[in-house]
Amino acid sequence: MSQVTQNSRKVFESEELMSGTEAVAHAVRLADVDVFAAYPIRPYTSVMDKLSKFLADGQLDAEYIVADGEHSQFEIGKHASSVGARAFVGSSGVGWLYAMEAIVVTATDRLPLVALVGNRALDDPGAFGVEQNDALMVRDVGWLVAWVSTAQEALDTTLIGYRVAEDPAVRMPFAIAMDGGYLTHSEHLVKLPTKEAVKEFLPPYSLGDRVLHPDNPISIAPQVNEDWVMEIRKQNYEAGKRARGVIYKAYKEYNEIFNSGYENPFFEELNVEDADTVLIGMGSVATVARSVTRDLRKEGKKVGFLKMRWYRPFPTEELKKALEGVSNVGIIDRDFAIGGPNDAAVTFHDYRSALYDMKDRPRMVNFIAGLGGREISKQEVVKMFELTEKKDTPLVNWIGLRA
Structure with a gap:
């Protein structure tokens, strides 16, 4: 391991060889996520393997919940997010589609859950290799979606994704997509930021007056039908438009702290x-x-x-x-x-x-x-x-x- 400094201060703790999924796990650790839920379907699962090791080694303090299926897994992430916990989940291929009811509701409820999609072909016939149809299933329902092509970009984009998703002007879930069997498993050199530098970039998670709590009586997912659905859809639409400006701001600040060199966020x-x-x-x-x-x-x-x-x-x-x-x-x-x-x-x-x-x-x-x-x-x-x-x-x- 080698320590890396930037602008005369230590903003990187080391530079290590790791896969794309391991890089996302490090980003989850650095983001101080409170809850993550898992259900195994390759090729995304190694992110959860790495997170379990962080827990066992005392490098992460979080609730790790093993679900009975992908639908439950995403429900756990959704509800954790609604009560003020920074949450993380993930899946691949048909597992991602099995959770679709919870995935869509997470978006329409405007909850900033972050999820890894290890892109995998949809069955049948069975295939573990990459196709991007799985993540593309949510392109129009209110999820922010970004694709990465290196492990460093995976780490950076996960941290930036939390920052954008949780911004009060946005509050939308974010899917970080990576090609399964390629980036999920191939190894690249990655600069790991220090936790102090990440805290400077990523503020604590807060839903403000939208947090679900007995002391804050609010309505979540009411049955409104023709009375209010149009207005709620328009609110989500406006959040998607505002996300563009928030993305620019997030990348500008990330570049300033880590000198990451992202000229164009998109x-x-x-x-x-x-x-x-x-x-x-x-x-x-x-x-x-x-x-x-x-x-x-x-x-x-x-x-x-x-x-x-x-x-x-x-x-x-x-x-x-x-x-x-x-x-x-x-x-x-x-x-x-x-x-x-x-x-x-x-x-x-x-x-x-x-x-x-x-x-x-x-x-x-x-x-x-x-x-x-x-x-x-x-x-x-x-x-x-x-x-x-x-x-x-x-x-x-x-x-x-x-x-």
């Missing part, structure tokens, strides 16, 4: 500013896409890659500004949508809609790749760049299918 750009052709993707595809982008740049090709981080709230205006002057855009979807518009995948339509009213909007194509955990190779990313540039490429393209 996405990362590589050679986008002068590119003719840009690919966009989320999660672990960023590693191979960045490598290919650099290789093609050395060959003189004006290509770029944009890695999305925050998917909800969606950065419409930021995306339009970043893609000004770009002629061709390819969207990489590690997900699927059966029978949707133009038979394209899930995220493609969000990007297409966001860019629709640009004066000189780029031509766009969709790539469906890496389903079930299938590797996305460098050769396939090169092919995606080539297809994005060609004017006669079909709108939707499945990459890496067997003949």
Whole structure:
């Protein structure tokens, strides 16, 4: 272990090799979470293994509740959050979907629970590999959602997620998504902040006058039907809009304390500013896409890659500004949508809609790749760049299918 200092004071306790799930566990420890609930379904479970070790070693003081299923697990997290406890849960694939009733109610009740989604293919057929459909199931019901591509980003984004979710102007649950079988298990070097520095960034959890307590009689989840549902939905809608400004503020302060260098909270750009052709993707595809982008740049090709981080709230205006002057855009979807518009995948339509009213909007194509955990190779990313540039490429393209 090596101690790391910043601005003449110690803000990092060590630098260690760890997986993405272990990095999230460290963030939960540093955030001083009060309650976490678990039910095993891989590939997310190693975060709970690490948290149990922190408890056993006296590095964390929290209630660890093993649930009888994912629905109970998320109910525990929801109710803990409602009574003023900072809470953490997680799941993957069909486990995440089994908890969907509790997941949706957590959002509509505006409770800032934080959850890890270890992206996993939906059964059947059985698959442990990554697909992103599980986390995308909550994109429109009031969850904040961000994808990470390194263990360091996983730790940072978890801490930032608590800060944003718990802000009085937001108070929405937050899902940190990472590709299962890739980032959940692969190891990276991670700088671990000191607890004192994290306390400077992340204030104590407080629901204010919304905390559920006998001394504070309030109504939670009343049956209001046509009388008040529209108004409640509008309140949640406004919170989602306010989240954008809170995200900017949180990243600014995180950068100031930890010198983390996040230039844009919502996405990362590589050679986008002068590119003719840009690919966009989320999660672990960023590693191979960045490598290919650099290789093609050395060959003189004006290509770029944009890695999305925050998917909800969606950065419409930021995306339009970043893609000004770009002629061709390819969207990489590690997900699927059966029978949707133009038979394209899930995220493609969000990007297409966001860019629709640009004066000189780029031509766009969709790539469906890496389903079930299938590797996305460098050769396939090169092919995606080539297809994005060609004017006669079909709108939707499945990459890496067997003949």
